Structure formats: structure tokens, C-alpha cells
């Protein structure tokens with residue numbers, strides 16, 4: 001980080017006001033002092049590589065140049081990772097340095113994020129031994145090709161076909177229609193030579209559902225598509241410009257039998273199909289990534305909050321009191337209302353991610369012992385938390401951008417690009433509504449079990465308690481608010497269930513009744529997510545090992561989250577809990593008190609995310625607060641400023657002006 005000496009004086013004053021030790025917060029957020037040290041050390045190593053620095057901002061490059069620059073840097077970054085591993089005999093610590101290097105999304109994201117994990121999670125030990133060393137060492141580069149032009153959400157409807165030919169012991173891959181073409185996989189456009197293809201398996205004319213296959217699609221030397229493969233890039237998008245998303249179609253393309261990933265289901269040489277213990281295990285990589293996305297949401301909220309809070313401390317505009325100098329915009333309560341929820345939410349998502357990571361690890365361990373009891377709970381929880389956190393994080397990033405006024409609209413603030421990347425997670429890895437409806441299925445089953453007095457899984461056991469406690473008075477404490485959100489979820493789950501019953505009594509079948517109740521079902525899932533987020537984050541701060549000074553501030557943040565959402569969803573609480581109008585007025589006052597209490601620590605809190613300037617990549621958010629200097633420095637990099645008179649003057653403007661004289 002830069003030294004205090006060159007800092008904007010407002011930021012120096014803000015840091016002097018902080019009531020807790022920022023380093024303690026950093027170490028707590030990232031796990032330990034050792035973890036912080038190792039992460040910073042790795043980030044230093046990456047940033048020391050001169051070739052990773054961009055000569056001009058990415059925005060001035062063409063689509064093609066941006067991609068090529070992305071690949072160039074991704075390969076150098078890959079070398080740094082390899083060297084670190086060789087030297088330390090372990091992978092680099094979790095970090096976000098790719099953001100400082102690639103700026104947008106790495107063309108290798110899908111290789112590392114889904115291709116390798118799918119081989120590890122869906123391959124037999126023999127298949128892992130064959131593919132993993134090559135993939136991990138980047139001898140081969142892959143992606144995860146599931147979504148098609150015609151189907152993304154409904155993966156049982158995928159149209160790519162893998163027909164087993166027992167004579168040659170091969171699968172024949174085909175994309176018989178335009179809608180069956182793979183569409184979206186990252187890196188597919190021009191980067192990868194392999195992919196996991198998810199396709200419908202046919203043996204002797206009989207369908208056996210979708211399964212993952214490994215296909216080599218490009219020649220390893222020439223990188224030309226292999227015969228029978230049609231592949232390309234899908235073009236510019238709202239974000240993800242360097243992710244290199246692509247399309248792919250096969251025409252009678254043959255792969256050996258061993259290329260079907262067979263940890264779960266198998267096809268024997270003679271074409272006998274051996275079913276796995278649970279066909280949904282084929283969806284395993286998606287569950288893992290959905291858990292990871294909750295962690296990503298914490299990062300994006302932290303990044304946007306850091307930029308917007310630091311900028312708001314430096315920016316002065318108008319007066320709170322006519323007699324005083326122009327105020328820091330951070331002193332306006334409305335600004336605090338826009339920004340502190342982003343700081344608080346980043347902590348909430350982080351705690352939810354750590355909680356989900358534990359659940360994921362436990363279930364994976366159980367699955368390795370053929371125990372599947374907790375898989376439905378993992379799936380349902382990962383679905384709704386991914387859906388709610390990604391949408392909330394997108395809104396928070398956008399609110400931070402708006403809170404920076406006109407300068408937030410500059411690409412150099414890095415807020416527009418961050419919004420494009422964050423909001424993509426609402427759609428990828430399972431579209432929001434579709435995932436919330438998956439959770440709703442689970443909630444309906446849990447509700448039916450609750451009605452029968454059965455024991456429920458931990459994440460939904462509050463449904464039983466709420467059933468018993470519905471008459472208890474509201475308590476204006478964090479624990480009381482957590483219970484309130486559980487009551488809302490309980491009420492919405494019950495109402496959705498009763499709506500389905502109502503339609504069925506009117507003669508509708510279950511599927512139609514489900515569709516007619518689905519707005520309520522989605523809202524029930526959202527309420528369930530909010531109840532989990534509130535409970536998990538409040539428990540995390542209460543059980544944290546932080547010093548009293550830090551603990552006080554973390555509790556304020558968690559209470560801010562609880563109170564913010566109480567006020568945002570007060571209608572639901574009035575409908576489904578015993579909260580009163582008077583309680584809401586007390587909480588409204590409490591919310592304002594929390595904003596005021598957090599205000600002196602705002603800059604300290606975002607410093608506590610420890611996101612260095614290169615990761616923030618923002619004219620508005622740097623540690624030293626030299627906002628105006630950076631805005632001008634960046635503007636001067638525009639190619640239009642590299643010449644005093646642009647040729648368009650002579651070509652168009654001057655002739656126009658001269659014509660106007662005639």
C-alpha cells in the first residue's frame with residue numbers, strides 16, 4: 001500500500017479516527033495473520049512481473065486485441081502460479097490478483113474453475129490419472145460446455161447427442177439442430193483444445209439422460225478445429241469480454257468410450273448402461289461453483305464499497321450547515337445509507353460462504369462414503385444463496401456506482417466493468433428464478449415433513465420452531481430480528497404451500513398449481529435465504545475471536561444488515577411476524593444510529609478488505625485518495641489526446657463548416 005505521506009488529507013483524518021486495528025480486521029477477514037502475509041507475498045510476486053503491466057487501459061483496445069492481451073497475461077500469470085507451487089510445494093493462497101492482471105475475466109477461468117474440477121469430481125481414478133496431470137500442467141486447455149443455444153436452464157432438454165457404437169467402442173457426438181449448438185462456454189471461442197461436453201447418451205436407440213464427456217476439439221499443434229468440429233466465439237457481451245465465450249457443434253465426431261466421465265454412471269464395452277447411485281451427482285460441479293459464487297459476491301461488494309467509500313471521503317459537495325465548509329459527501333446520511341450496506345453485505349456473504357464451504361466439504365465426505373442424505377439440503381441452500389447474493393451484490397455495486405455521481409460512470413472508476421461482471425452471476429451457473437424454484441421444491445417437502453412433525457435438516461429446522469412459536473411477541477434485538485425473518489420465511493412457505501393446495505382443490509394438477517403459485521414460491525425461497533444470511537452472519541460475529549474494539553464494529557455492521565433488511569421488508573414482517581408499527585419506528589431510529597456509529601470507521605472498514613490499488617484498478621478508490629489527479633492522468637491516456645487535431649476535423653468538420661458558409 002502507498003504511504004500515508006502522499007495521501008489526501010481527508011483520508012489521513014479518516015484513518016486517524018478509526019477505533020479498531022485495521023490489521024486485526026484484515027487478518028480476521030482472510031483467516032489469519034499468516035494467510036494475510038502469504039496472500040500479500042503472492043500478490044507482490046505477481047505485481048513484480050513487468051510484462052503483466054498494461055501499456056494503455058484495456059478499454060482502448062479492440063475486442064480482438066483485448067482477448068489476445070488477456071491470453072498473453074493469463075499465460076504469464078500461470079507461470080507465476082507454477083513457480084510458486086514449485087518453490088513452496090503448495091498452491092498459492094486464495095487471492096484476487098487475477099483482477100489486477102486480467103482486469104476482466106481470464107480466458108482460463110473455465111479451465112481452472114470447471115474443466116479441472118469436473119474431471120476431479122466426475123472421473124474415475126483412471127480417468128483422473130489420465131487427464132488431471134495434463135490439465136493441471138496446462139498441456140491441455142479445457143472448458144465446461146453444457147449450455148446450448150436452445151437450452152441453458154433445463155439441462156435435461158439438452159440436444160447434443162452422444163450415441164454409443166459398441167463395434168468401435170466409441171461415442172459419436174452430434175449437434176443435429178441449430179438450437180443444439182453449445183453456446184456460452186468460456187474459453188471455447190479461441191482458447192481451449194478440450195472440453196467437457198454435456199450430452200444426451202443414447203445406446204441402441206434408448207436415451208439414458210445427460211452425461212459428461214471429454215472431447216478434444218482442436219489440434220494441439222496447429223490449434224485448428226478437428227474434422228467434425230465447428231467452433232467459434234459468440235461476440236461482445238455486457239461484460240466478460242476477455243472470457244472468450246464460444247459456440248460449438250459436432251458432426252459425427254468420434255471419441256473413445258473411456259472419454260465418458262464414469263465416476264457415477266458407466267457404459268460398458270458391450271453397451272450395457274450401469275446407472276449411478278444418484279443421477280444428480282452429474283450436476284456436482286455446478287453445486288461447487290454456486291458455493292464459490294457466494295464468496296465472489298463478497299469480493300465484488302467489497303471492491304465497490306472500497307472505491308465508493310474512499311471517494312466519498314475525498315469528495316466535497318454542498319453544505320450540511322451554511323456556516324461550515326463544503327461537506328465530505330460521506331457525511332450525508334443518505335450516502336451512508338447507500339454505502340454501508342455494501343460494506344456490511346460483503347461480511348455477510350463472506351460468513352455465508354465459509355458456512356456453505358463447510359456444508360459442501362461435509363457432504364462431499366459423506367458422498368465418498370455413499371451417504372447422500374444431506375445432498376438435497378446442500379443443493380437447495382447453494383441454489384438460493386447463489387441466487388440472492390448475486391442479485392443483491394449486483395444491486396450494491398450499481399448503488400456504489402451511482403453514489404459516485406458522474407465520475408462513477410467513468411470506465412476508469414472500474415465500477416461499470418465491475419457491475420457487468422457481478423450481475424452476470426445472476427444468470428450463469430443457474431438462472432436466479434430457476435434456482436430459487438429448486439429451493440422452493442425443497443421447502444415444500446420440508447413443510448410437508450414439518451406438518452407431519454418429522455425432524456428437519458438444520459437449515460430448515462426453524463420451520464418447526466416457527467410453527468410452535470408463532471404467538472410469541474416480537475423482540476427488538478438481533479436475535480429477535482433473526483427469528484422475525486424465520487417467521488417471514490415460515491409464513492411465505494406456508495402460504496405458497498396452501499396456494500398450491502387451493503389450486504389443486506380447484507381441480508388443477510400439481511404442475512399447474514405449482515406454476516400458478518410460483519411467484520409466491522420464489523418469494524418463499526428469497527425469504528428463506530434472508531433468514532439464513534441473517535442467522536449465519538449474526539452467529540459469526542457473536543462467536544468471533546475479535547478484540548472488543550473490533551467486535552463492537554463488526555456487530556454494528558451485522559446489526560446494520562439485519563435492520564436494513566427489516567426496514568426494506570417491513571410489509572412482510574407486518575404480515576408474517578408479530579412486529580408492530582412501534583417496533584418499526586424504534587428500528588428506523590436504530591438504523592440511523594447505526595449509520596452514525598459506523599461513520600467514523602467507514603474508511604477503516606474498507607481498508608480492512610485489504611484490496612490493493614492494482615486490484616481496485618480505480619481512479620476513485622485508490623488508497624491515497626488522489627482522485628482528481630488520477631482522473632486527469634487516465635483521461636490523458638485517451639488515444640484522442642495523443643494528437644492536437646484529430647484527422648476527422650479535416651475530413652468532416654471543416655468541410656461541413658465551409659459548406660455551411662455557402
Ligand SMILES: CCCCCCCCCCCCCCCCCCCCC/C=C/C(=O)SCCNC(=O)CCNC(=O)[C@H](O)C(C)(C)COP(=O)(O)OP(=O)(O)OC[C@H]1O[C@@H](n2cnc3c(N)ncnc32)[C@H](O)[C@@H]1OP(=O)(O)O
Pocket residue numbers: 109110112113114144146147152153154155156186280281283284286287288289291292293357360361375376379427428429430431434435438441442
Ligand atoms: C478442501 C475443501 C474445498 C471445499 C471447497 C468448497 C467450496 C468450493 C468453492 C470453489 C469455488 C470455485 C469457484 C470457481 C468459479 C469459477 C467458475 C465460474 C464459472 C462462470 C461461468 C459460468 C458457467 C456456467 O454457467 S456452466 C452452466 C451452468 N448451468 C446451470 O447451472 C443449469 C441450471 N439448471 C440445472 O441445474 C438443472 O436443470 C435444474 C437443477 C434447474 C433442474 O434439473 P432437473 O434434472 O430437471 O431436475 P428437477 O426435475 O428439477 O429435480 C429433480 C430432483 O433433483 C434434485 N437436484 C437438481 N439438481 C441437483 C443437484 N445439483 N444436486 C442434487 N440434487 C439436485 C432436485 O432438487 C430434485 O429433487 P426432488 O425435489 O427431491 O425431486
Ligand SMILES: Cc1cc2nc3c(=O)[nH]c(=O)nc-3n(C[C@H](O)[C@H](O)[C@H](O)COP(=O)(O)OP(=O)(O)OC[C@H]3O[C@@H](n4cnc5c(N)ncnc54)[C@H](O)[C@@H]3O)c2cc1C
Pocket residue numbers: 110144145146147150151152153154183184185186240245424427428429430431432433434437
Ligand atoms: C457470462 C456468462 C457466462 C457463461 N458461461 C458458461 C459456461 O462457461 N458454460 C456453460 O455451459 N454455460 C455458460 N453460461 C450459460 C448459463 O449457464 C445460462 O445462460 C444460464 O444457466 C441460464 O440459462 P438460459 O440462458 O437458458 O436462460 P433461460 O432459461 O432461457 O432464461 C430466460 C428466462 O426464462 C425463465 N425460466 C426458464 N425456465 C424457467 C422455469 N422452469 N420456471 C420459471 N422461469 C423459467 C428464467 O427465469 C428467465 O427469466 C454462461 C452465461 C453467462 C451469462
